[in-house]
Amino acid sequence: MSLLTRASKVNNLKTLQNPPSSNSPFLLPDPVTITNLLLKSNNPESLAQCINTVSPWTPGLVQAILKRLWNHGPKALQFFKLVEDHPSYSHSAIAFDHAIDIAARIRDYKAMWTLVCKMRSMRLGPSPKTFAIMMERYVSAGKADKAVKIFMSMHEYGCQQDLYSFNALLDVLCKSKRAEMAYGQFKVFRGRFRADVVSYNIIANGFCLKKQTPRALEVMKEMIERGVEPTLTTYNILLKGYFRAGQINEGWEFFLQMKKRKLEIDVVTYTTVIHGFGVTGEVEKSRKVFDEMIGAGVLPSVATYTALIQVLCKKDCVENAIIVFEDMLMKGYVPNATTYNVIIRGLCHAEKIDMAIEYMDKMKDDCEPTIQTFNVVIRYCCEDGKIEKALEIFDKMNGGSCLPNLDTYNILIGSMFVRKKSDDLLVAGKLLIEMVGRGFVPRRLTFNRVLNGLMLTGNQGFAQEILRLQSTCGSLPRHFRL
DNA sequence: CTAGGGTTAG
Known part of the structure; x- marks a missing residue:
């Protein structure tokens, strides 16, 4: 019995008879079904057979499958290698970037560089984006020096170094809490790459992430001295920095200053303040700012609602959070995965695991459950002693939206x-x-x-x-x- | 994937 007919009996797959260029039935190119088949193929032969069963292979389909195989790196790379032999398909630059990302994630740097060379020989890159991906992976593996080094060697791969890629390097360093290192690079190269407001904002945010708000403030002063005008983003970065560092009063003062200076306070500013106050337990102030923004004619976003809901979950009670959640639905907002995850986590925390699982089902109408959804529910099931339930949910992940x-x-x-x-x-x-x-x-x-x-x-x-x-x-x- | 807001436990 062929792979396909066996699989179609088991999974009730949709098949087409007599496709245009083949006399065997073939799969409708549905990424979910194909990924599940790939996961079941445990040897190269059945994998190749599975790939041959699909027609046509398109860049979009390959990308969707690579995304689903994100947490199964070896299988993803195996698939990437086999599908390129398919006669009617050729890899896109995006597919290469994905594969490079996956190889780096499982720290198979040899495979990563092989892919880079292949990509180059096919004249598909590597692009600045490819380098941004590799730099991020090296930095998160603790090899920041290596990230700087490959930035310096970009041109040897036929990829131009520009302000975009320089900012990407700074950002990668800052996001991994290496603000000082980023600032060092910044000082050396700001002339050569004509550092702009984005570069300064990245560095300021880098210091904020390390809770070094005074340093961030210095960066802001420095940019003004050098004739680069701060933007609202700059102010929002500082504002968030104060709250993150636990400097609630300074944050509030900064917010008042922003209003006083007639900056056009936006939804990000308000969301920052709502969240900042909330996590310190100032629930009433959070709600007040929420009302204030509506009064000021700034429309809350899904993120604003999510911030308020999280605050209520953590510092008030999940019932009140659900009231806000219902209110947001009534106003026509569509909650996203983050919103659901916040509610689900709140329910788990209140030991309402059955209700959390109900929300996980409800979530599927609006968006796919994410890895965070599964991990939270599984974690709390385990803590509650419901290990069978946890394993049952775990089993559903294979073949579901995320591994x-x-x-x-x-x-x-x-x-x-x-x-x-x-x-x-x-x-x-x-x-x-x-x-x-x-x-x-x-x-x-x-x-x-x-x-x-x-x-x-x-x-x-x-x-x-x-x-x-x-x-x-x-x-x-x-x-x-x- | 050149910058800012909302998910992570004790």
């Missing part, structure tokens, strides 16, 4: 020790094997806990298998995040 990530595995494996059941440890071992197969590198602690557990429950054979697995990825960095 489990490192956090998901850590949460589940961690909860396999609480019941002191031998079977749970077998599940933990199975999860460990699965996560390694998907390109994640478990911490040494995780390995040790599972190994000890298996030994204690008399599963020496399985423990040996896990030990062999550990040795295959022992040389890799121990901490692998996002």
